[in-house]
Amino acid sequence: MKRWMRTAAITLAVTGAAAGVAGGAVVYFGWYDISATSPHTIAVHHLMDTALSRGVKMRSADVEVPDLQGAERIQNGSRLYRAHCAQCHGGPGVAPQPYALGLNPTPAALVGTARTRSAAEIFWITRQGIKMTGMPAWRHRLADEEIWDVVAFMRVLPALTADEYRRGEDGQAPATRAPAPGGNLRAGNANAGRDALHQYMCVACHAIPGVPGAWNYVGPSLAGIADRPAIAGTLPHTPENMKRWLMSPDEIKPGTAMPNLGVSEQDAQDIAAFLQTLSESR
Ligand code: HEC
Ligand code: HEC
Incomplete structure (x- = not known):
């Protein structure tokens, strides 16, 4: 390697590392102003x-x-x-x-x-x-x-x-509802189910292995859920019952702390398919 090339490469590497360290420090020491009242800079x-x-x-x-x-x-x-x-x-x-x-x-x-x-x-x-x-x-x-x-x-x-x-104001706002399956419900898809977890607050209450941001313990951890014989301690664990639980926990266990989140049938089927992958014996 020519000498100037090596100097250039070293300079670049050092500058890059310094920028990385500076950026890391801004984050680590809490210097970045994350408040919503401080406007983003024009560059950001x-x-x-x-x-x-x-x-x-x-x-x-x-x-x-x-x-x-x-x-x-x-x-x-x-x-x-x-x-x-x-x-x-x-x-x-x-x-x-x-x-x-x-x-x-x-x-x-x-x-x-x-x-x-x-x-x-x-x-x-x-x-x-x-x-x-x-x-x-x-x-x-x-x-x-x-x-x-x-x-x-x-x-x-x-x-x-x-x-x-x-x-155009007619006073009657339609309630938010999950999309109707339209008769063409497809088989549960674990990948779609993993994505859907972020759309129904699941990640805000449960620790779920392999799912970013899901490390809370408001509800039980879902690690190994596929191996558990009962859902929420009451319902025999079958794919169909898991779907029912996800769609209307309050009907299955009145007074449960898990809210009815308006999960659509397709999403429930996908999430159930994903939960089946959370086995600890495999
Ligand atoms: C909770 C507040 C909230 C609700 C409710 C909401 N939005 Fe937004 N929307 C935002 C924010 C914040 C942005 C990002 C800032 C921006 O680009 O406008 C945004 C951006 C958008 C944009 C891109 C705008 C642009 O010019 O780049 C579209 C399009 C949009 N929303 C459509 C909708 C529609 C349609 C609905 C209703 C079905 C909706 N939003 C409901 C908060 C909301
Ligand atoms: C507001 C917090 C909250 C949200 C949001 C929530 N859950 Fe729960 N979940 C709970 C609680 C609390 C329990 C325990 C319920 C009981 O036993 O009565 C539970 C129980 C469960 C169980 C049974 C666990 C077991 O050990 O038998 C499963 C499965 C489950 N939740 C999956 C989900 C999924 C999937 C979502 C998203 C669609 C979700 N939960 C959203 C709080 C929540």
Whole structure:
């Protein structure tokens, strides 16, 4: 190796290591200001914005957009928007809830988003959510058709006056419900089940081996759950019973501290398949 090359390589390695140590120190000693009241620096903001835009563009590229015309679709989208989105994003003449104003990053005014992002991108963001922002994923709460209804409504949103938006207020907000299986329930898939654990707060209450962030002990650890003869000490452990437990623990064991989380049948089947992999005897 030529001498200058070696010097350059050493300089790079040393600078890299120093940057790593400095970054590590900022994190370890708690110097990074994680409060929501301290705005991101322009550089961090720009980095996050770019990561979001590029990521969404790439991942939504093969989303197929259905027909978004039709009064019924838009009407339904309007109801869903009011029930699930306006609290954080507001609407023409309607402010978000106080807690949403305290979020950092601030939820965008979706009138602007509707003008700048494609239908496929809006669908993807709504379905998948955005990490570290407070934007929830809706795919386990709304069926794809319902998400498309919201997207269809967002297409007309920029044209609505505040009065027109308010007139759409019909007072009856549909409850959040898990998507109906639509008759084509597929066999439980352990990988899908592992992902779904993050969508129903399971990770906030249970220690689950191999699942990041799941190390809490509000409920029993799920390590070795596949080997246990009974679920919650009451129900014989079969795949069908596990599904029932996940969907309505309160019906199986009235007064249990495990809440009914609105888990859909498909998600329950997937999660049950994942839990079957948590055996200690294998
Ligand atoms: C709990 C608050 C909250 C709720 C409820 C919520 N969002 Fe968001 N949303 C956010 C936050 C925070 C962001 C990230 C900041 C940003 O880019 O707007 C975001 C971002 C978005 C974006 C990307 C905006 C852009 O211009 O990049 C879209 C699209 C979106 N949300 C759609 C929806 C839809 C549709 C609903 C209802 C089904 C919804 N959101 C419900 C908080 C929320
Ligand atoms: C708010 C906390 C909380 C959340 C969220 C929660 N659980 Fe539980 N879970 C509990 C508690 C508490 C128990 C013990 C219930 C009992 O025995 O009455 C329990 C029991 C269980 C059991 C039976 C364990 C055994 O040893 O028999 C399983 C399996 C389980 N939970 C899975 C899940 C899954 C999967 C999710 C997500 C869909 C979830 N839980 C969400 C608190 C929670």
